[in-house]
Amino acid sequence: MELNPTDLSYAQEMDQQDKLAHFRSQFVISEPDTIYLDGNSLGRLPASTMPLLQKVIEQQWGERLIRSWNEGWMDTQARLGAKIAGLIGAQPDEVLVADSTSLNLFKLATAALRARPGRTTVISDEFNFPSDLYILQGVIDLLGNQHELQIIRSKDGLTIDPQAVQDSLNEHTALLSLTHVAFKSAYMYDMARITEMAQQAGAWMLWDLSHSVGAVPLDLKGCNADLAIGCTYKYLNGGPGAPAFLYVRRDLQAQLLQPVWGWFAAKRPFDFDLQFEAAPDIGRYKVGSPPMLSMLAIEPSLELFEQAGMAQLREKSVQQTEYLIHLAEQWLLPLGFSLGSPRQPGLRGSHVSLRHPEAYRINRALIEAEAPAVRVIPDFRAPDNTRLGITPLYTTYVEIWRAMQCMRQVTEERLYERFSSERLPVT
Ligand SMILES: Cc1ncc(COP(=O)(O)O)c(C=O)c1O
Numbered sequence: 001m002e003l004n005p006t007d008l009s010y011a012q013e014m015d016q017q018d019k020l021a022h023f024r025s026q027f028v029i030s031e032p033d034t035i036y037l038d039g040n041s042l043g044r045l046p047a048s049t050m051p052l053l054q055k056v057i058e059q060q061w062g063e064r065l066i067r068s069w070n071e072g073w074m075d076t077q078a079r080l081g082a083k084i085a086g087l088i089g090a091q092p093d094e095v096l097v098a099d100s101t102s103l104n105l106f107k108l109a110t111a112a113l114r115a116r117p118g119r120t121t122v123i124s125d126e127f128n129f130p131s132d133l134y135i136l137q138g139v140i141d142l143l144g145n146q147h148e149l150q151i152i153r154s155k156d157g158l159t160i161d162p163q164a165v166q167d168s169l170n171e172h173t174a175l176l177s178l179t180h181v182a183f184k185s186a187y188m189y190d191m192a193r194i195t196e197m198a199q200q201a202g203a204w205m206l207w208d209l210s211h212s213v214g215a216v217p218l219d220l221k222g223c224n225a226d227l228a229i230g231c232t233y234k235y236l237n238g239g240p241g242a243p244a245f246l247y248v249r250r251d252l253q254a255q256l257l258q259p260v261w262g263w264f265a266a267k268r269p270f271d272f273d274l275q276f277e278a279a280p281d282i283g284r285y286k287v288g289s290p291p292m293l294s295m296l297a298i299e300p301s302l303e304l305f306e307q308a309g310m311a312q313l314r315e316k317s318v319q320q321t322e323y324l325i326h327l328a329e330q331w332l333l334p335l336g337f338s339l340g341s342p343r344q345p346g347l348r349g350s351h352v353s354l355r356h357p358e359a360y361r362i363n364r365a366l367i368e369a370e371a372p373a374v375r376v377i378p379d380f381r382a383p384d385n386t387r388l389g390i391t392p393l394y395t396t397y398v399e400i401w402r403a404m405q406c407m408r409q410v411t412e413e414r415l416y417e418r419f420s421s422e423r424l425p426v427t
Pocket of ligand 1: 100101102103129131132179183208210211231244
């Protein structure tokens with residue numbers, strides 16, 4: 001018998017067939033009736049992270065104390081970098097875990113602009129995460145306002161026309177800095193094509209992979225990518241504020257000099273030379289002592305990604321975002337929602353935005369629902385996006401079905417009217 005996707009039995013059958021379903025039990029799920037669709041903002045806690053941190057605190061910090069730096073801590077930034085390299089198609093010695101995404105952008109963008117003297121424009125797009133645009137503005141200011149930041153606009157609010165990127169590039173362009181998967185619409189650039197455009201214009205290409213890593217397969221080597229940054233607390237489940245990563249292609253590492261000359265970036269930090277000499281390799285993109293507890297908390301989830309494989313995760317992610325959109329088309333579009341993400345899966349990352357004039361209050365009603373009602377946790381991105389993150393390591397089809405039912409009920413019965421439209425600090 002052919003099952004109807006709008007029936008719960010269809011979702012149950014899809015979960016039965018799901019080859020990745022067993023990964024869900026590797027996460028702490030303390031409220032089974034809370035449907036978490038915000039793993040694209042803060043990933044769930046892997047079950048093995050807590051015992052690992054307990055052990056690290058007791059043994060590595062508590063017992064071994066300072067000796068732990070020589071017993072593994074000092075290599076952690078590179079070791080985790082090598083694991084992330086495996087997820088993004090880079091070489092193990094091209095990636096480093098360090099600092100925050102914003103700071104890594106500052107370091108790489110400054111290094112890139114200083115290595116293209118005479119070029120006067122920095123190009124980005126209106127979908128870029130504001131922190132990235134602010135950092136670029138700050139870098140331009142710091143370098144004496146010799147560059148102009150130009151922002152590519154979207155024609156449809158969902159996608160950026162690659163031709164508009166091409167048209168923005170010329171012999172004046174120093175740097176093209178883009179987020180690969182846009183944080184609001186989930187629009188995904190063709191990395192190989194755009195990278196080539198930037199390089200043909202003689203500009204640097206810098207990708208922010210925060211919404212891509214662990215969400216879509218990436219091939220930085222195949223794209224000959226120059227520079228990239230990204231965070232580990234979203235799809236990679238590294239924990240709140242977990243250290244970020246950066247990528248510098250091997251042949252560029254010794255050419256570019258990042259501006260924060262901390263002792264960890266030095267060639268021989270423990271010589272304590274008075275004069276800075278940068279490490280010759282990816283190590284020069286470090287700054288100072290890494291936060292070891294937060295750093296080590298990233299590792300358990302990376303092992304899950306290695307086991308699951310990005311191709312399989314992407315396959316499930318596409319099936320699940322397609323399923324979610326299908327249900328939204330049946331149930332939510334007639335209630336005033338519109339799709340805030342590209343309809344073609346090839347142009348989309350692993351989240352889906354649904355737009356509605358009352359999106360903020362609808363989100364509040366979903367999050368604050370009281371038992372026995374099912375609670376759904378998406379997030380809200382101004383002005384009107386409910387953003388639903390699909391994290392195939394732990395999102396089930398039944399959760400998607402139930403979440404869409406809840407959104408339908410909250411909207412149809414106007415349950416959101418009980419909530420204030422006054423925004424919380426974090427939305
Ligand atoms: C695409 C993107 N870039 C940069 C950032 C900022 O990252 P951080 O707070 O780690 O500096 C975020 C935060 O969500 C983001 O989504």
